[in-house]
Amino acid sequence: MQLIDSQFAHYQREGYVVVEDLLDEAVVERTSERLREYVAGERTEQGFSRMLEPDAESLPEGAGSEAEPVRKFEGLDMVREDEVFADLAHHEDIVSVVQDLQGPNLKLLRSAAMLKPPRVGSEKKFHQDAAYYPIHPMDHVTVWVALDEATTENGCMQVVPGAHTDGLLTHEALEYDTDITLTGRDYGPEDTVALPMEPGDVLFQHCLLPHYTAPNTTDDWRRAFILAYMRSRSRFTDEEPPEWVDSHHIAGKEFAGCV
Numbered sequence: 174m175q176l177i178d179s180q181f182a183h184y185q186r187e188g189y190v191v192v193e194d195l196l197d198e199a200v201v202e203r204t205s206e207r208l209r210e211y212v213a214g215e216r217t218e219q220g221f222s223r224m225l226e227p228d229a230e231s232l233p234e235g236a237g238s239e240a241e242p243v244r245k246f247e248g249l250d251m252v253r254e255d256e257v258f259a260d261l262a263h264h265e266d267i268v269s270v271v272q273d274l275q276g277p278n279l280k281l282l283r284s285a286a287m288l289k290p291p292r293v294g295s296e297k298k299f300h301q302d303a304a305y306y307p308i309h310p311m312d313h314v315t316v317w318v319a320l321d322e323a324t325t326e327n328g329c330m331q332v333v334p335g336a337h338t339d340g341l342l343t344h345e346a347l348e349y350d351t352d353i354t355l356t357g358r359d360y361g362p363e364d365t366v367a368l369p370m371e372p373g374d375v376l377f378q379h380c381l382l383p384h385y386t387a388p389n390t391t392d393d394w395r396r397a398f399i400l401a402y403m404r405s406r407s408r409f410t411d412e413e414p415p416e417w418v419d420s421h422h423i424a425g426k427e428f429a430g431c432v
Contacts, residue, residue: 174266176273184274188337188382189368195266196318196373205320205372207257208286208396212240219255221248221284229293242293246286249421258284261318262400268424270377271314271402278405278425280432282306282313282418285399289328294389296328298354302401303380304344305353306418307411308432311341313403315378319370320396327395328386330376331365337381355383362387407432 174195176184184190210216211223229242252262261267262281271279288294302315323329344353360383368376378384380401389395403420406428420432 174269176270181273184377184379187334188379189332189334189376191368191370191374191376192270193371193374195270195375196264198373200261200264201320201372203257204261204318204398205396207255208246208288208320208398211246212243212288214241218246220250220253221246226290226293226295228295229290232290233292242290243288244290244295245288249281249284249419251284251286252281252421258398261398262421263423267316267375267400270375271316272424274314274377275312275402275404276425278427279402279423280405280407280427281400281421281423282308282403282432283315283399283401287397287399289386289389289395291389291392291394294328294395296388297386298347298352299360299383299385300344300354301342301381301383302378303341306380307409307414308403308407308418309410310404310407311381313380313401313407315380316400316402317376317378318398318400319372319374319376320398321372321394323368323370323395323397324391325367325369325387327389327391327393329370329395330368330378330384330386331362332368332378332382332384333360333364334366336360336383337379339381339383341381342383403432405431
């Protein structure tokens with residue numbers, strides 16, 4: 174899998190590109206089933222974290238109430254410790270597209286499962302992914318894998334096209350755990366393009382692109398898997414970077430002194 178010229182140009186101009194049907198049904202089902210096992214407590218997380226919806230102690234009746242209202246799983250150990258997630262992170266077609274954008278030498282910066290449970294899945298406010306990571310060059314690629322149908326009703330991705338060229342904007346911390354939101358520039362839903370996606374579609378997004386997702390108002394889960402890839406030559410910009418920032422080799426060469 175390689176991007177055609179128009180897809181590459183769209184990513185450079187708008188800050189994102191959606192590749193439809195990149196993953197086959199078997200990959201989607203295998204990844205979805207493994208996430209279900211973790212949500213239901215049939216598997217125990219090994220080295221990565223589970224975060225629940227802040228305002229929901231349980232799922233609504235009839236919405237899988239035997240499971241917890243999990244908002245996300247987070248941590249590179251998802252890839253290091255679970256072969257299903259490792260296979261996804263090393264998926265040939267995903268890695269090939271990222272190499273089109275970043276070159277042959279890649280490391281994984283982030284792995285996470287973002288879940289919007291039925292009727293209680295909360296909004297993720299406007300932010301830029303780059304704001305979490307003091308890393309240069311500031312051009313890592315966030316890969317957003319749709320595992321369910323993503324719609325405007327259940328919280329599909331909504332982006333501000335072309336706004337990755339505005340550079341890094343000011344963010345402020347929110348009450349919930351590690352969440353942040355933009356304060357340096359006002360964007361509203363009217364400024365965005367919604368990106369409905371089918372299972373197996375994959376969004377490739379520049380780390381400076383402002384985006385948000387709305388609450389899930391439906392009776393169905395909206396599950397997505399996130400993988401963030403950076404150039405292997407990426408370096409910290411802070412003398413004392415956050416301890417939780419880590420990397421995992423994916424392809425090509427590694428270089429001393431890099432993240």
